[in-house]
């Protein structure tokens with residue numbers, strides 16, 4: 001729900017913001033290349049209680065100005081998911097969403113019509129029949145980071161694994177190391193299991209496929 005830059009800034013200033021806990025993985029494309037599509041699926045873990053659990057895949061631009069993200073939100077005591085651009089510049093309305101039962105699979109998509117003109121189309125659907133779409137004009141924010149995050153406030157990671165499958169990231173680069181060597185694991189805070197990312201280069205673009213990537217538990 002927060003762009004990761006905010007977290008870094010706060011951590012740099014005051015160490016006692018430990019009520020907020022982060023676990024996240026990041027695929028970062030080489031300088032000057034950008035992501036045009038990020039799709040995949042994840043399973044909603046059992047929600048332990050009504051509390052601020054934010055679980056999400058998301059995209060960030062190089063300046064970390066914000067994050068485009070479908071957020072699985074546990075505050076009501078039932079998971080809810082919707083897409084949004086957090087948190088400002090431009091200020092855009094949060095998209096529509098739906099409830100997700102524990103154990104249901106959510107399919108997500110974020111695709112930009114043109115890296116330059118930058119309107120992102122978002123799609124969400126679940127194995128429970130929920131679906132939602134959104135449109136986010138972000139022309140000044142080409143994206144270079146594809147993230148998988150667990151963001152917690154005053155609660156611990158006790159819900160078990162956060163498992164992604166069939167993840168596909170497309171970027172306009174012919175380099176592949178960002179895919180095959182990725183992702184980075186913030187502070188090595190999470191135990192991660194993953195299949196080997198597979199990169200395919202065609203037409204000046206790299207398609208990065210990760211069949212399975214799981215944030216298993218706190219390290």
Ligand SMILES: *[C@@H]1O[C@H](CO)[C@@H](O)[C@H](O)[C@H]1NC(C)=O
Pocket residue numbers: 032033034115116172173174204
């Ligand atoms: C990727 O696309 C952007 C926007 O069109 C362009 O500025 C950039 O040069 C492209 N990068 C590569 C490596 O092709």
